[in-house]
Amino acid sequence: MKNITLPSPHKILNIIHETNAEYTFRVECNIETKHGQFFQLSIPKVGEAPISVSGKGDGWIEFTIRKVGQLTNGLFALKPGNMLFMRGPYGNSWPIDKFKNKDLIVIAGGTGLAPVRTILNYFYDHPDEIKSVNVIVGFRDINCVLFDYDLKRFKTKFNMICTLDNDKAEGFETGMVTAHIKKIPFSSFEDYNVVMVGPPIMMHFAGKELLANGVEDSKMWVSFERKMSCAVGKCGHCKINETYVCLEGPVFNYTKAKNLLD
Known part of the structure; x- marks a missing residue:
């Protein structure tokens, strides 16, 4: 065995x-x-x-x-x-099939860009399978920017907002990712999904801002990149309430994730 x-x-x-x-x-x-x-x-x-x-x-x-x-x-x-x-x-995965032929919004903070990078690369390589991709990605300052080479590629096909928390640099907005959510034209989308990954505090406030902009819980997806230890549901380290993040996650629909966020 x-x-x-x-x-x-x-x-x-x-x-x-x-x-x-x-x-x-x-x-x-x-x-x-x-x-x-x-x-x-x-x-x-x-x-x-x-x-x-x-x-x-x-x-x-x-x-x-x-x-x-x-x-x-x-x-x-x-x-x-x-x-x-x-x-x-x-763990489970992003529901790529649910994203296809719809509009996709990706909101990532810092290293939170890493878990969504493969789906961004997928739709970059398969633009015929998605209506549009809108990305808001935030970093603390210019020295914290990840995948600069990818961000330049993505800008050729995606609607990109790259922002720095408290810094200014060419090609970047200033402010937290939550400050730019209102720029996404949700009302123009027939059907869409939102993916967000980052520190729990970022996802908490990004979720609230999305709800304030009329986004339904069921259209939002998050990933938890923390708390896991054994990864097979034996140690209980990742357990939040009755949920084992390593087994049921790390990807969750916001209908459940909103009760798991710190």
Whole structure:
């Protein structure tokens, strides 16, 4: 019987230094993954952490990781050719089929852009499967901007609002993502969905602002990138009320997510 908690080694193909605090690791992998799923990444005798897939292609997947503790310090010391241990994928996924042939709004804050990057790349490559894509992505300042190369590509096909919390730079608005939600022409859409990912406080206020703009709960989707530990519903670390985030999430419709947000 397969041990679902046993990690396996995968070779690091490339490491992209996105910012001083965030690196993207491209890892050799032929495991099929869905948009929005996550893996448990680990270093033996150091620890492990849940990380969403931020990119995928033929024979590889990517993880965008923020340097925040002992494990990530160890990960940042690795080099291409080294082995990264991982298990997964775990969790559910973004309901891509529900998004097709409708308008899509994506609201992301900071590293929250990573879990939605694969669906943005999907609709960038398949523009005939979506009516329109509207993106609001916010970063603390210009030094925190992720995937700058992707943002430039996305601007050629998507309606993009890139904003900095309290900074000014060419090509960027200023202010929190919530301040720009009113710019989305919801009334012109026949049918649409909203995806939002970021810190819980961001999703809380973004959700309230969306509701104030007439968006129904059922049209909103979020992803929780925190609290998970074992990823298989055994440890209870991710449990919020009666919900195991690792099993029922990390993607939730807002009808349920609004009762799980901190």
